[in-house]
Amino acid sequence: MERPRHQGMAKNTYMRWRLPLVCLLWEVAMIVLFGVFVRFSPEADAHWEEEKQEMNLTSDMENDFYFRYPSFQDVHVMIFVGFGFLMTFLKRYGFGAVGFNFLLAAFGIQWALLMQGWFHSFKSGKILIGVENLINADFCVGSVCIAFGAILGKTSPIQLLVMTLFQVTLFAVNEYILLNLLHVKDAGGSMTIHTFGAYFGLTVTRILYRPNLEQSKDKQGSVYHSDLFAMIGTLYLWMYWPSFNSAISDHGDAQHRAAINTYCSLAACVLTTMAFSSMLQKKGKLDMVHIQNATLAGGVAVGTSAEMMLTPYGSLIVGFICGIVSTVGYVYLTPFLESRLHIQDTCGIHNLHAMPGLIGGIVGAITAAAATEDVYGKEGFIKAFDFTGAYQTRTPSVQGGFQAAGIVVSLLMAFAGGAIVGAILKLPIWGDAAAENCFEDDIYWEVPEDEESDAYHMHNPDKPASP
Amino acid sequence: MERPRHQGMAKNTYMRWRLPLVCLLWEVAMIVLFGVFVRFSPEADAHWEEEKQEMNLTSDMENDFYFRYPSFQDVHVMIFVGFGFLMTFLKRYGFGAVGFNFLLAAFGIQWALLMQGWFHSFKSGKILIGVENLINADFCVGSVCIAFGAILGKTSPIQLLVMTLFQVTLFAVNEYILLNLLHVKDAGGSMTIHTFGAYFGLTVTRILYRPNLEQSKDKQGSVYHSDLFAMIGTLYLWMYWPSFNSAISDHGDAQHRAAINTYCSLAACVLTTMAFSSMLQKKGKLDMVHIQNATLAGGVAVGTSAEMMLTPYGSLIVGFICGIVSTVGYVYLTPFLESRLHIQDTCGIHNLHAMPGLIGGIVGAITAAAATEDVYGKEGFIKAFDFTGAYQTRTPSVQGGFQAAGIVVSLLMAFAGGAIVGAILKLPIWGDAAAENCFEDDIYWEVPEDEESDAYHMHNPDKPASP
């Protein structure tokens, strides 16, 4: 009940000048860079009236806004409420979970608009942004939110901003290599978002290893209501994942198909998660940690293949497997990673994003390699894999090989990038808390006195602690 | 504060092998059945490029995905967050409310895709699914979530899965009789979802009557924050209900109209709920139970008629009446049903779904019977009631009669089905808890030690209970 009041005993967690300085300088930098580079895409520019006539469009409905905006809003909710609340499960780190996620994502989307813009939307010296850029920026930040899960409760807001700056940059490079150089398909980001984000975060947390973390072990758990707050995050991620995986797919059947495959995979995943959560516990009781996390693995694992002809039963199989893999991971692998490999993974992103991300990459490679003109139709086949221009002669099996290469590249980028960024974050200038103060909002937040605590004090108005 | 730690005193609530077995076997069955039967609808299939040309569609926008996906996502939120959180009002059953709702809905939507698919989307040996199937599956599961409300806190997860299996099956049969054989309109499911689901659940809970339930009476109430969690559920149901009632209506004016009618009915319902909540209480204070539930009755009661020319003022009248009926039900009818008829209805679904569902069916019948070509326009009239083919000569009054017949059929299916399923659930093999352990998460869930409880123990470190 009595929260520790020592603000940074061994360490200096005083944020007063450091955090404002970083936030303000970086935001000014964003304004300057946006001023120089960012303009509206033709579909968001007031010139569109003329554009429409030139392109012979008869309806405003043809504006990409109407194809993607509802999905964009769902993705937006996933990033801010989904990831934010998923991480509120800790009993004393709800402000940090929601608040720091808010901070890093708000910065990250701006930087991502620039980085991804330079790579993908750069025309005559300007980055032209529309709704698809907003979705991609949210996606990019999603990978940072994932990495945040590994270091949750152990880092200062400045460290998170520094990590965001570098991770978004590396994300954009990796994405460029995969999508443009390897011509890989990854609409839901099994590789670019989940595999990259998770292994990046795991590498960072390995480098930031805290040997004395058991000093704050009592705060690493949840309380009853914090678990319910976390379920808000879980459910919004789970419900909107079909929008996530279909948000940037081709118009028409591809978006439609991606949503259905994801819906199916997620549904199957819930059942195997529940099954293994009960089975792996001596008393046979369900564990909220599994329900909050492993139920989502099915969405991660169809991230690459959802827009392909994975078929509903294929999706069920993927979800079935991932619920098991992820739950088993929480029970056996997370303790092992911590004790043996010194990887302290607060939210268990290895189980929710890393392994399912890898599975997703592999399923994508196999699904691509197995594609035939019979299954996709002649035009559908070309459209689905964009076998046009320089890629006109690429065959499905070659595509499968490139997809597999995409996994390897993402892993290498994650390990190398995570190592470098981890080393930077280890510098003793960022204001992270001492081990005994981890998982505690009181370090960086004004925390209200709780009612219960009032009751406690009311009870003994004159005595400090014991009766 | 001190939660009972006796796991299943008289009864064996050990889930370790039973729950996993059911989940895994059933999910395998889903995979096999999906493998044999389920494929993408033409609009979600990669062949759509060719289909589009054959159908002379000039825009991807004509894909049904864009007409229905935003509504689908709203409905999805209603099922998982809406129903899930609505039931978190109990002080110690939040995990069960959200978690079991998650489990049964995730299973139910898969089985519903199959059951409804065989009846409605079966073509040359395959079930072809698109976004409308996803909505219908969510709808079908909605009726199970309703029934869950009656038995909330008193059943094991296995019982819930068994009930889901049977109820989804019966729902699909009932729906087929109404929509196909009786040619009844029921886009928002006043009859198929609410009347059927509620009376089914009430029959089940009647058969599962627990004479000693007052042993767990202290846990049947709410605490301050659990009531706020429940309001999340309430508000999402309330806000998205216009999407629910318009989700599968005809494209264009019908969807538009259904949303407006539902919006109006729900608004009126809030005012009469507040009025009667205050009026029926001696101290004149508002009761959260009413606000959480009766405010939604207006959405239930225009489920059949919302897509018809009910008109905004007609909707207000329906909402006005239902707020009253539902609130009065909570105050007078629920205690009566429990004490006299031995119907223990945890969430009061009789007030929120059963009575408003019946009203909705009746309002639908009247609205249909009162339809004229003048009000609908010649083409609109035919389109609204689908008076084509074999039904070319059906008149509004005949349609009204069939609508009324639909209510009766739904009731009969609910009573008969509920009785059989209730009897099955009464078998002593499903692991339900003893009466004194009802409404308690600790039986089926790993529950974290609460902060307050820590405080309590801190206070008396060496003494077990009283000072």
Place this chain on the structure above:
Amino acid sequence: MERPRHQGMAKNTYMRWRLPLVCLLWEVAMIVLFGVFVRFSPEADAHWEEEKQEMNLTSDMENDFYFRYPSFQDVHVMIFVGFGFLMTFLKRYGFGAVGFNFLLAAFGIQWALLMQGWFHSFKSGKILIGVENLINADFCVGSVCIAFGAILGKTSPIQLLVMTLFQVTLFAVNEYILLNLLHVKDAGGSMTIHTFGAYFGLTVTRILYRPNLEQSKDKQGSVYHSDLFAMIGTLYLWMYWPSFNSAISDHGDAQHRAAINTYCSLAACVLTTMAFSSMLQKKGKLDMVHIQNATLAGGVAVGTSAEMMLTPYGSLIVGFICGIVSTVGYVYLTPFLESRLHIQDTCGIHNLHAMPGLIGGIVGAITAAAATEDVYGKEGFIKAFDFTGAYQTRTPSVQGGFQAAGIVVSLLMAFAGGAIVGAILKLPIWGDAAAENCFEDDIYWEVPEDEESDAYHMHNPDKPASP
């Protein structure tokens, strides 16, 4: 812990007959007025089949429903969950925050449909409503929710209903003056919603000044979990604000652009809010009050200009400034307003809505005045400012002048209206609570005994209060 049990010591807060009477009479009035005046717009009417042919529309997609319904649902969530939960930050006023917001908004949207309908959708004696009317009704009620923030915890539900009745009326008049007489653009409502709503509410709370409010000061703070509930409100407002500002813009590029500008402004606002929240606190810690509120100021401040060619970097600048202004306001201005000007502003709407609303009006005037055919394109220029008919010859600088006049009119309407309505609300017949009972749900709600309180009593089963 022990909540005050004296219901209305000096004052009579008994609601039993007054609240029901107001709710029922007003709802009956709504039914009568809707019956006389409200019908479906052509796009929601069953005659649309014929309409479509007359208008040569080839697709149901051309129905305005599909252009606006997703945005409408987002706005709906903002009004009911966004505003409702934002105000749950108070430790003992969560029911009142969510519940009274629900009540006033449900009444307000009906009355707004009528008031706005008479001004804007009145054709041959009928108000024809479609999805755009629903959005506008939600917008109008948004201004009441804002004003509610100033008087939160200090008023009875009847006072709130009375205020809603008058404020909606005045809103509609002010909106008519701005949009129709001054031909001002204000799609996101910086002037009509935020400036008007906030200064109206501030005037009301000034007139209702309670000199002894410090008697309930202990209840004016938050507890840990109430701050997390409030973050649900914050995040939904933040995420869906792009939908708010684009919901009623012209189809196509204008909606697209409004969403992008708002997204950018809000992102920048988060960073400067965090910076100043830390900087202005001695210990450098972040304050939840700022994160919950000031992060939203960026959305308010682009309410007028978002649909114009503000450009992404322009939006960043606006957001940058507003995060600072709003946070500084919370730290320095709110205490000043309370102590010197006797303006007791519970939620700090002056910082979140009033000042950013003014900034938004000014930014809109400047952006309009700076518009050129070069930037907008010839047709885009005319379309963006609707320089047609009587306004064919209006120039951008004249438009800028009228925009500025719109701010002044909104302010005058707010002050005058707020003064009158405040005076009415001061009458001693509405059942508001005594100063020591403010910010306390127990006055108007049945409040459950809390678990913690149980624990407390368990502890001392025979003694009433002190050990």
